[in-house]
Amino acid sequence: MKRILAIVVVAATSLVLASQARAQIGVIAGITSSKSDMAGAADDVKNIALYHAGLTCKLDLGAGFAIQPSLLYQVKGANLGNLDTATSDDFKLKTGYVEIPVGFQWGPDLMAFRPYVFAEPFVGYQITSSDKGTADLTEWSQQAKNKVEYGFGLGGGLEIASHLQLSVQWFKNLGSMFGEKDTELVNKVKDVKNFQGIKVSLAILF
Numbered sequence: 001m002k003r004i005l006a007i008v009v010v011a012a013t014s015l016v017l018a019s020q021a022r023a024q025i026g027v028i029a030g031i032t033s034s035k036s037d038m039a040g041a042a043d044d045v046k047n048i049a050l051y052h053a054g055l056t057c058k059l060d061l062g063a064g065f066a067i068q069p070s071l072l073y074q075v076k077g078a079n080l081g082n083l084d085t086a087t088s089d090d091f092k093l094k095t096g097y098v099e100i101p102v103g104f105q106w107g108p109d110l111m112a113f114r115p116y117v118f119a120e121p122f123v124g125y126q127i128t129s130s131d132k133g134t135a136d137l138t139e140w141s142q143q144a145k146n147k148v149e150y151g152f153g154l155g156g157g158l159e160i161a162s163h164l165q166l167s168v169q170w171f172k173n174l175g176s177m178f179g180e181k182d183t184e185l186v187n188k189v190k191d192v193k194n195f196q197g198i199k200v201s202l203a204i205l206f
Contacts, residue, residue: 022060024162028070029053030201034078050075050094056203066116068103074124076173076195091133093141095195097124097149105157113160120153120169144178149195151175157201165203172196 032050054072061067077094099122107116126147131138151174157167173195 024058024060024205026056026058026203026205027054028056028072028165028201028203030199032074032076032197032199034076034195034197050077052099052199052201056205058205064106064108064114064116066103066105068105068118070101070103072099072101073097074099075128076197078195091137091141092131093145093195094130094132095126095145096128097126099124099149101153107157107159113158114162115156115158117156118154118167118169120155120171121151122153122171123148123150125149141178146176146179149173149175151196153199155199163205165201165205167199167201167203169199169201170197171199 030052032052034050052072052074054070054074056068056070058066058068073096075094075096077092079092101120101122103118103120105116105118107114126145126149129142129145131141133141151172153169153171155167155169157165159165177195
């Protein structure tokens with residue numbers, strides 16, 4: 001809980017700072033892959049069903065540094081395979097969050113463009129869930145799944161003419177996937193790397 005509160009405080013502080021001079025407001029959208037390697041993520045794009053979209057605000061701090069908080073609707077998911085021995089169906093998780101990521105960027109300003117790297121803690125709250133599999137598993141998942149998520153991302157991007165950003169990020173959710181502990185199903189999925197993957201985003205700043 002302390003981690004979540006810290007991220008919320010940072011996000012709120014960043015939004016206040018962003019209301020000052022040298023700030024740009026914009027829109028951001030992109031695709032989210034549940035694969036955590038580039039080859040798998042590229043392959044995943046063929047059947048992409050996960051995405052993110054929302055508002056973003058960049059605050060230029062000078063010397064190449066910037067803070068960029070965002071407010072997103074973020075859909076994440078994973079295929080957990082066959083969790084029920086009574087069926088051969090795969091069990092797929094798909095969850096939508098209201099998410100607040102706060103990007104801490106650094107990159108040299110090369111006039112026409114600016115390459116940058118960033119670290120991005122985030123916190124989110126589940127508002128939608130559309131898991132697929134057997135009825136019993138789907139009902140259990142939606143009831144047991146934790147509402148709150150938090151984690152971090154690492155990535156890089158390219159900003160063109162101070163108004164267009166293209167970024168690639170690897171992210172990881174640090175929280176527990178389910179609230180129930182020591183059940184047979186939780187034991188089956190506890191080692192699955194769920195809700196981590198790669199995001200590709202495009203932002204337009206005004």
